[in-house]
Amino acid sequence: MITTPPYRMLAVLALLVAVSHSARSTAQDESKSERYRAHRPAVTGVHGLVTSGHSLASMAGVRIQMDGGNAADAAIAVLATLNLTEPMMSGAGGNGFMTIYDKASDSTYSLNATGAAPLRIDPTKVTPEELSRGIHAGVVPGLFGGWIRLLDRFGTKSLADVLAPAIEYAENGHPVSPFVASYIAGSQSLFERFPSTTRVFLPNGRPPEPGELLKYPDLANTFKRLVAAERDALARGKSRSEALQAAFDCFYVGDIAKQMVRFYENNGGLFTAEDLARYEPIWAEPLHTQYRGFDVYTTPSTSRGGLEVVMQLNLIEGYDLGTLGHNTPESLHLIAECIKLAKADIYHVVADPKFTNMPTAEMISKDYADTRRSVIGLRRAMTYPDHGDPGREQKVALASRWKRPPPANRPLLSEKAYEGSTSSFSIADQFGNVVVCTPTLGSAWGTGVIVGETGIFYNNGTRIGSTSPYPDDVNYVRAGQIPILNNSPILVMRDGEFYLSLGTPGGETIGQTQFQVLLNILDFGMGIQEAIEVPRISLTAEPNFYKPGADITVRVEDRIPKGIIRRLKRMGHRTEARSGWSMGNMQGILMNPETGTMTAGADPRRMMYAIGW
Numbered sequence: 001m002i003t004t005p006p007y008r009m010l011a012v013l014a015l016l017v018a019v020s021h022s023a024r025s026t027a028q029d030e031s032k033s034e035r036y037r038a039h040r041p042a043v044t045g046v047h048g049l050v051t052s053g054h055s056l057a058s059m060a061g062v063r064i065q066m067d068g069g070n071a072a073d074a075a076i077a078v079l080a081t082l083n084l085t086e087p088m089m090s091g092a093g094g095n096g097f098m099t100i101y102d103k104a105s106d107s108t109y110s111l112n113a114t115g116a117a118p119l120r121i122d123p124t125k126v127t128p129e130e131l132s133r134g135i136h137a138g139v140v141p142g143l144f145g146g147w148i149r150l151l152d153r154f155g156t157k158s159l160a161d162v163l164a165p166a167i168e169y170a171e172n173g174h175p176v177s178p179f180v181a182s183y184i185a186g187s188q189s190l191f192e193r194f195p196s197t198t199r200v201f202l203p204n205g206r207p208p209e210p211g212e213l214l215k216y217p218d219l220a221n222t223f224k225r226l227v228a229a230e231r232d233a234l235a236r237g238k239s240r241s242e243a244l245q246a247a248f249d250c251f252y253v254g255d256i257a258k259q260m261v262r263f264y265e266n267n268g269g270l271f272t273a274e275d276l277a278r279y280e281p282i283w284a285e286p287l288h289t290q291y292r293g294f295d296v297y298t299t300p301s302t303s304r305g306g307l308e309v310v311m312q313l314n315l316i317e318g319y320d321l322g323t324l325g326h327n328t329p330e331s332l333h334l335i336a337e338c339i340k341l342a343k344a345d346i347y348h349v350v351a352d353p354k355f356t357n358m359p360t361a362e363m364i365s366k367d368y369a370d371t372r373r374s375v376i377g378l379r380r381a382m383t384y385p386d387h388g389d390p391g392r393e394q395k396v397a398l399a400s401r402w403k404r405p406p407p408a409n410r411p412l413l414s415e416k417a418y419e420g421s422t423s424s425f426s427i428a429d430q431f432g433n434v435v436v437c438t439p440t441l442g443s444a445w446g447t448g449v450i451v452g453e454t455g456i457f458y459n460n461g462t463r464i465g466s467t468s469p470y471p472d473d474v475n476y477v478r479a480g481q482i483p484i485l486n487n488s489p490i491l492v493m494r495d496g497e498f499y500l501s502l503g504t505p506g507g508e509t510i511g512q513t514q515f516q517v518l519l520n521i522l523d524f525g526m527g528i529q530e531a532i533e534v535p536r537i538s539l540t541a542e543p544n545f546y547k548p549g550a551d552i553t554v555r556v557e558d559r560i561p562k563g564i565i566r567r568l569k570r571m572g573h574r575t576e577a578r579s580g581w582s583m584g585n586m587q588g589i590l591m592n593p594e595t596g597t598m599t600a601g602a603d604p605r606r607m608m609y610a611i612g613w
Contacts, residue, residue, distance in 0.1 A: 038529040045598060072153075117480065118270040137447040332554075340384055541553075
């Protein structure tokens with residue numbers, strides 16, 4: 001009998017263990033590579049990058065940059081073109097937020113371009129449906145004013161220059177995408193309620209077919225009148241800033257304002273000349289937090305999304321996500337719990353700062369995150385919680401709405417929230433400037449009413465969701481108050497240098513999506529396109545996130561393995577599988593500090609496209 005020496009047996013065993021470990025490691029690496037593999041390549045640029053909701057909008061921004069314009073100039077070209085190519089999501093009559101990095105001043109800025117509810121609104125005389133759609137819905141158009149203020153402060157081009165691509169497409173037409181065509185077809189019954197809208201989107205008595213040329217002659221005329229106001233001022237010897245102000249005045253107090261007010265007066269609407277004349281975009285200090293050595297900047301109120309993202313990052317910073325792993329039951333559980341806690345606070349206190357005192361500094365402090373984090377269980381889902389107490393001195397002013405009956409003259413409205421619909425884009429230029437913007441009409445098509453012959457929709461910001469149905473809530477619909485939005489474009493700096501910009505549409509999911517994509521990059525080291533494409537979750541609340549104890553459902557893109565979903569259910573989460581490419585529509589630009597080069601990502605969940613030059 002031949003025997004094998006013990007040392008040789010040990011060597012063989014060691015080799016088998018090593019081979020087995022190597023095979024497992026290789027399989028894990030391949031699995032990880034497959035899991036993070038992007039279907040689209042990230043887009044590179046030498047001089048600049050634009051990633052937006054439509055290829056024509058991105059190209060409009062690139063055209064402006066190639067003509068010597070900067071990121072601010074390009075942003076207006078993108079916004080105006082999105083008005084045509086994503087007409088249900090964004091437009092001059094909508095609202096929006098911008099986060100801007102200005103290389104010359106080495107500073108970050110926030111621009112709030114959102115309008116208020118009309119001064120004549122009376123919640124006792126309108127239904128929730130009327131707050132969402134029709135002649136009684138909507139807020140003052142804020143976005144065009146934001147275009148002008150951004151162009152004046154940081155741009156170099158004229159309004160005529162940056163509106164030229166949009167005017168060209170509006171007059172000559174562009175092929176309507178299948179995505180937009182399906183939205184128009186699905187909204188035909190809404191459009192048919194309003195003759196001014198029917199004339200624009202059902203010009204032949206039917207929705208356009210995919211690929212059919214869609215023209216916007218009324219919108220082209222509105223843009224040309226604004227350009228004419230600028231040119232007339234320049235011809236009179238006015239400065240560039242004064243000429244841009246002339247275009248602003250044309251829209252808010254001049255001929256276009258009078259046209260819009262006349263339409264609402266003739267149709268029994270609420271908007272007056274005073275509503276438009278009172279409007280002014282707001283420059284604000286961005287919200288800021290440090291997360292694992294990165295400086296994160298985003299939008300303050302009346303964006304609730306900025307606070308949501310910052311608070312979620314502060315909460316989850318207390319956990320080692322790298323050890324837990326990406327999209328594991330444990331990490332997804334923590335993400336869901338952090339979202340719940342942030343929303344519980346935000347929906348209790350965030351509103352128009354002119355109407356309430358918000359404990360913003362306390363809400364985004366690390367100490368408050370430590371306090372709130374203590375209620376998270378590592379293995380069991382919590383019910384949707386009541387708010388915390390970030391500002392004790394404001395406790396009386398913000399007393400719980402749940403303990404007082406509604407005043408007789410202010411009705412409790414239907415609790416069901418109406419979904420939002422939005423666009424987003426990022427731009428980096430050859431001068432080192434970055435603009436990230438999230439514009440919106442609120443719900444798809446905003447109020448649903450094209451305002452006369454202007455070609456413009458208003459944002460339906462009075463809808464439940466942007467406003468609260470509860471009369472004692474700080475965000476109940478009120479005359480002259482700006483409702484809250486979830487739009488929250490984000491800039492991330494690393495060691496004082498630009499590192500990342502990102503934003504997404506998605507209504508209630510905006511802050512949740514941005515939170516997860518930030519984690520994908522900052523915690524899990526993904527590239528921009530991989531971080532955008534990997535599957536994600538979102539939370540919904542029934543009836544809404546204003547109400548403690550609301551029923552929470554965790555929607556899960558079905559590319560996440562079923563075994564992980566089963567584990568989440570065992571932790572107590574109610575889950576709902578959704579289409580594998582259905583949540584949010586992220587775009588972003590990421591710097592590689594080692595090479596000094598940037599790449600842009602665009603979400604295949606909708607029709608985002610990135611272009612570099």
